[in-house]
Amino acid sequence: MARMSADLTEDDIPVSQLEASSRRMNMIEAINDALDIMLSHDPSVIVMGEDVGYFGGVFRATAGLQAKYGKTRVFDTPISECGIIGAAVGMGAYGLRPVPEIQFADYIYPGIDQLISEAARLRYRSAGEFIAPLTVRSPFGGGIFGGQTHSQSPEAIFTHVAGLKTVIPATPRDAKGLLIAAIEDNDPVIFFEPKRIYNGPFSGYYDKPVEPWKNHPDSEVPEGYYRIPLGKARVARSGDAMTILTYGTMVHVAQAVCQAKGVDAEILDLRTLVPLDVEAVENSVQKTGKCLVVHEATRTSGFGAELAALVQERCFYHLEAPVERVTGFDTPYPHSLEWAYFPGPVRIGDAIDKLLEA
Amino acid sequence: MGSSPPPRPPHGSNKPALSLHVPEPHFRPGDPVDFSFIEVSKPGAQPRPDEACEAAETGPLTTDLVRVLGDDNQAHGPWDPKLDPETLRDMLRHMALVRAFDERMYRGQRQGKTSFYMKCTGEEATSVAAAMALASDDMVFPSYRQQGILIARGYPLVEMINQIYSNRGDKLKGRQLPIMYSSRAHSFFTISGNLATQLPQAVGWAMASAIRHDSRIAAAWVGEGSTAENDFHAACTFAAVYNAPVIFNVVNNQWAISSFSGFAGSERTTFAARAVGYGIAGLRVDGNDPLAVYAAEQWAANRARANAGPTIIEHFTYRAEGHSTSDDPSQYRSAQEREEWPLGDPVDRLKKHLIAIGEWSEEQQEAMDLACAEQVKAATKDAEKNGILGHGLHHPFHTMFEDVFEELPWHLEEQAAQAIRERKIKWPE
Ligand SMILES: Cc1ncc(C[n+]2csc(CCOP(=O)(O)OP(=O)(O)O)c2C)c(N)n1
Numbered sequence: 001m002a003r004m005s006a007d008l009t010e011d012d013i014p015v016s017q018l019e020a021s022s023r024r025m026n027m028i029e030a031i032n033d034a035l036d037i038m039l040s041h042d043p044s045v046i047v048m049g050e051d052v053g054y055f056g057g058v059f060r061a062t063a064g065l066q067a068k069y070g071k072t073r074v075f076d077t078p079i080s081e082c083g084i085i086g087a088a089v090g091m092g093a094y095g096l097r098p099v100p101e102i103q104f105a106d107y108i109y110p111g112i113d114q115l116i117s118e119a120a121r122l123r124y125r126s127a128g129e130f131i132a133p134l135t136v137r138s139p140f141g142g143g144i145f146g147g148q149t150h151s152q153s154p155e156a157i158f159t160h161v162a163g164l165k166t167v168i169p170a171t172p173r174d175a176k177g178l179l180i181a182a183i184e185d186n187d188p189v190i191f192f193e194p195k196r197i198y199n200g201p202f203s204g205y206y207d208k209p210v211e212p213w214k215n216h217p218d219s220e221v222p223e224g225y226y227r228i229p230l231g232k233a234r235v236a237r238s239g240d241a242m243t244i245l246t247y248g249t250m251v252h253v254a255q256a257v258c259q260a261k262g263v264d265a266e267i268l269d270l271r272t273l274v275p276l277d278v279e280a281v282e283n284s285v286q287k288t289g290k291c292l293v294v295h296e297a298t299r300t301s302g303f304g305a306e307l308a309a310l311v312q313e314r315c316f317y318h319l320e321a322p323v324e325r326v327t328g329f330d331t332p333y334p335h336s337l338e339w340a341y342f343p344g345p346v347r348i349g350d351a352i353d354k355l356l357e358a
Numbered sequence: 359m360g361s362s363p364p365p366r367p368p369h370g371s372n373k374p375a376l377s378l379h380v381p382e383p384h385f386r387p388g389d390p391v392d393f394s395f396i397e398v399s400k401p402g403a404q405p406r407p408d409e410a411c412e413a414a415e416t417g418p419l420t421t422d423l424v425r426v427l428g429d430d431n432q433a434h435g436p437w438d439p440k441l442d443p444e445t446l447r448d449m450l451r452h453m454a455l456v457r458a459f460d461e462r463m464y465r466g467q468r469q470g471k472t473s474f475y476m477k478c479t480g481e482e483a484t485s486v487a488a489a490m491a492l493a494s495d496d497m498v499f500p501s502y503r504q505q506g507i508l509i510a511r512g513y514p515l516v517e518m519i520n521q522i523y524s525n526r527g528d529k530l531k532g533r534q535l536p537i538m539y540s541s542r543a544h545s546f547f548t549i550s551g552n553l554a555t556q557l558p559q560a561v562g563w564a565m566a567s568a569i570r571h572d573s574r575i576a577a578a579w580v581g582e583g584s585t586a587e588n589d590f591h592a593a594c595t596f597a598a599v600y601n602a603p604v605i606f607n608v609v610n611n612q613w614a615i616s617s618f619s620g621f622a623g624s625e626r627t628t629f630a631a632r633a634v635g636y637g638i639a640g641l642r643v644d645g646n647d648p649l650a651v652y653a654a655e656q657w658a659a660n661r662a663r664a665n666a667g668p669t670i671i672e673h674f675t676y677r678a679e680g681h682s683t684s685d686d687p688s689q690y691r692s693a694q695e696r697e698e699w700p701l702g703d704p705v706d707r708l709k710k711h712l713i714a715i716g717e718w719s720e721e722q723q724e725a726m727d728l729a730c731a732e733q734v735k736a737a738t739k740d741a742e743k744n745g746i747l748g749h750g751l752h753h754p755f756h757t758m759f760e761d762v763f764e765e766l767p768w769h770l771e772e773q774a775a776q777a778i779r780e781r782k783i784k785w786p787e
Contacts, residue, residue: 054386055616055690071380076617078586079553107552110588145473145747147535149551300769329773331762335473336524336532336752346780 021223026213027198030172030221031061031137034179035099037225039069045183046091047074049084049101049137058103059139059198081111088134089119098134099183105140105192106149112157119188120163135182135189141249141296142333143196143206143342151333153248153297158190159273159306165189166273167230170197170251171218174271177228185230194248204253204344233277235284239264242290242355245281245307247271250294250343257348265292265352273303281307282314289320290355296343299327321358324351381620383691391694398700401428401647402435409657410666413639420630420640423674426649427707431714437653439491443717449490449648450712451726452510453482453705458730459505459515462738463522467536467683471746472522474536478503480678480696483648483704484609485579486510488673491655492577497563499547499556499578502537503609507579511544515734519741524752527744531753531760545574553584557593557606564597564604564662575662577605577655582629582672583614586622594636594670603662605655606670608632609645611677616690630672638668645675646701648708674701755781 025033038045047062047069053076056063066074077084081102088098102108108115119132142151158166167182167189169175175193182189196202200212213219236251241264244254251269258265266284270276285291291311293304308323326343334341385391404424407415426433433440441449460477467475478485485506489498498507508518520527522536530540540548547563550556560578567574580590585608597604608629612619622629633640639661643654651673658669676699680687712718745751759766759774766774 050614051616053380058615058684071382072378075380076621078621078623079583079614079617080586080588082588083586109552147474147538147551148533149535299773329758329777330770331758331773332533334533334758335535336528336747337755337758340755340758340777340781346783347776350776350780350783 022220023223024214024219025172025176025221026200026219027169027172027175027193028059028061030176031179031193032063032065033221034176034183035062035065036068038099038180038183039065039073041225042097044095044097045073046096046098047101048077048088048098050077050079050103052076052101057101059195061137061193062101081107081109082114085111085114085119085134085136088136089114089122089132092132092134093122093130097183100134100136102136102138104150105138105154106152108136108138108154115158115164115188115190116161120161123187124163131186132188133186135179135185135191137179137191137193139195139198140192141194141196142338143202143249145335145338146333147335148332153192153295153328155190155192155273156297156301156303159303163188165230165275166192167271168192168194168247168273169271170194170236170248170269171201171216172213173218173221174228174234174269176221177226178230178271180225181227181230184227189230192248196249197252201252202249203256204342204348205256206339206342206344228271230272231275231277233271233280234269235266235280236269237265237267239266240288241265242292242352243268243281243284243288244292244294245270246294247273248296250296253344254294254348257345257352260345261349261352263352263356276310278310278314281310285311285315286318289318290358291315291319291323292326292351292355293323294326294343294348296328298330299325300330302327321355324355326351381618381625383618383620385692385695387688387690387692389692389694391692391698393698393700396700397423399423399425401425402438404435404437406436406657409660410664411639413633413637413667416639416641417634420633420642420672421628422642424641424643424650424654425647426653427647427711431707431710433649433711437650439649439653439656441649441652443712443715445490446708446712447718449487449652450705450708450718451730452486452490452506453648453708454726455730455733456482456486456506456509457705458727458734459509459518462731462734463519464683466522466738471742472524472536473747474683475522476502476537476682477679478505480699480703481609481611481645481673481675482506483651483708484607484645484673484675487648487651488577488607488655491652492659493574495545496574496659497545497547497560497576499560499563499576500549501553501556501579501581501584501609502549502551503581504579505537505539508539508541508544508546511546513541513544513546515737516740519738520744523741523744523746525741525745525747526751526753527741528753531757554580554587554589556580557589558596560606561593561596561600561602561604564602564668565600568600568603573663575603575605575659577607577659579607579609581614582608582610582612582619582624583617583622585629585632594632594638597668598636598638601665601667603665604668605658605662606668607655608670608672609675610672611675613677613681613687613691615681615685618691628672630670633670638670640670640672642672642674644701645673646704646707648704649711676701
């Protein structure tokens, strides 16, 4: 049920094939490409949201798609997140495969009843009679001076809900493959796009010039259809000193810090929070014996708490030190003090030092 | 294809195939603009019902357009608020100051002094004239495009700029995105970035005022696009049920970022006509006619104060500039729209009215514009002494943790200590 058709389901594409036909893309282009491919492959795919139609989205992720697929496949909606998600649930019940966009994750809350009480439970309460195969795309995270309503990372609200999958890509290559897999998935998926890395892999050193994606190996995106399976983590850096569990923007920040400090950490880019690749987590922590969890979201009841609990449940006798967490502070996202808030290189470096000394 | 149903013929062979309607604006970039389809009513021709009338009596006014200023620049009809020249000049000055302020703040953003700005060009009357029709202690619940209310209420420009620059003089401690002001002293509610949330809050404030037998009313503002949010409809229901002393100003500036008003329902009916279904009074006014705006707001305020109930006022206007400094309207609408807008410019119309009644001159206007620009420039200079965004002169780190709760719990104490530790590592003194 989860796969579309046999010829299109190679989860692991041979590297040679990737290099054969690939193109440099930033994250926006990769997302646009995934939507384009799915709109063309599957007539039941519908893209909708505030400003996504003619204009192509405030971040341009849907640019050109309405012109290509027409107004009944790609369209603007009223400014009602409740309506957007509720309508997507209804379309899914009919048999369509909607990909609604919520303009900023901070604005998903008016739609939350439709997500939590409805989309997440349709399959369960109807014993599979009705499903909600929607993929809710939404830019999230801070680092763009967007203030408290353009910066939040609310992923833990959704990972806490039974019946929702939560996916967060960290590279253009992953963004495309994961989005295709999310759209094909028959369960509702929250697909959070780290907006700070739309145009380049942000290192966290905010006073340094911004690197564009084109200098990054993972901006090499295969042409055409491919999927990266949900529930599989990626080793962003292999190492032995400790395991860093992270996702989204923070993958790049953690990498930059390890490089700057010369720390041989293993960085696991989780890619999917639910369902989590717990095997990859176990394998890595059992190898390194130390674990640091990094996310930009607020700390209390954040996804890091779940990760820390899993690690102690499953790797306790391998641990040489308590699991460390680096997170955003438990305050709304401030405007002028954005960089004091952001869990950047200093906060991560501090935690790494603590683990190294342990 | 797999689990997805292929396109198929309609159910039942002899039933007609359905088709989906997706609204489309009249003009896109490059299109010549002809607004002749907009019905522009005759100034002075609309009846003015008693302020305590049955809500249903306002029905016809929800699809009409209340107008006062004519092409002859004179005030006409029963909605003429008959303001004295001094008040009219104040109104003009406030609107001109808003415009000068917007110009300079926009430029400041472009020069990198802050992250973001939003102008209200062309919509000045909908906040300035409306605010002037309220009592200064009536509580306003604005959206982000009502800088005109603060200016009409005499809020210091320098405070506004401090907020925009997020500097150490910012009374909101640099926490909020630029233009998300708050001033309890000016009965101006803290602005949210989440659209339409202020509407049920305004109703609640108005209900509280009624519970306490106060005399103050509440007035809220919202863009036409945002009326699609649940909060608008919840607010209308509550306002109707409790006959709350509240005014909903729906600023219909035709565009919500790139989405024209059709995506909020304007192809079917007016925004003022939403009132009819809820059983509350509704008025649709020429939002670029400051006298009509004043008159409508005054009517609704008197109605609310007399315990006669809530009102929706649709201000029919035009967003002359981009949505914000992050927006480029040439991507989605015709540049000609602004020039062709049939209801003119509110500042220009009031100026011409004052000249026509012998109370103003082009020379005075020029001098006033210059004075406004100077006033803004001076305030900007003052504010810049407190710093601009990203240049060190922000509030101290520990302020980030204050006001999350009334008192700092242990975990925020710890996090504040961590933030200060990090500052010392980054900038060892
Ligand atoms: C709940 C919510 N959804 C989406 C947004 C993003 N957004 C900000 S302004 C805007 C358009 C609002 O248009 P309108 O209400 O017509 O007001 P205008 O900007 O024209 O004054 C949108 C979609 C938001 N701020 N809050």
